[in-house]
Amino acid sequence: MTGNVITLNLDWQTLLLWAFVGLVAGFLASHVMLGHGMGLVGDIVIGVVGAIGANLLANALNVHFVIPGHPIISQIVIAFVGALILTMVLRLFGMGRGWSRSRAY
Numbered sequence: 001m002t003g004n005v006i007t008l009n010l011d012w013q014t015l016l017l018w019a020f021v022g023l024v025a026g027f028l029a030s031h032v033m034l035g036h037g038m039g040l041v042g043d044i045v046i047g048v049v050g051a052i053g054a055n056l057l058a059n060a061l062n063v064h065f066v067i068p069g070h071p072i073i074s075q076i077v078i079a080f081v082g083a084l085i086l087t088m089v090l091r092l093f094g095m096g097r098g099w100s101r102s103r104a105y
Helices: 012-034 040-060 071-092 099-103
Strands: none
Touching: 012 040, 012 071, 040 071
């Protein structure tokens, strides 16, 4: 019995590409939703997590989004949409820049 084996190749170039896409998407999403950024690391995390969530949702719904040209532009758009949704959810729960200071009474 043979099973499906999923291999994930994470070299430094792939990680840098994910960080770049996450930074661009997270920066744009945090500025659109909050009016300010969440910091370098925060923008990258929001962008990468949003990209992963948006890609999983698109695959589950069998939606394919392709912009002709360089494929990184399509990934940035998908990551931006996912980061927007994630930032909206975080904002609903009162999280954003300085959220821990506003909770400390």
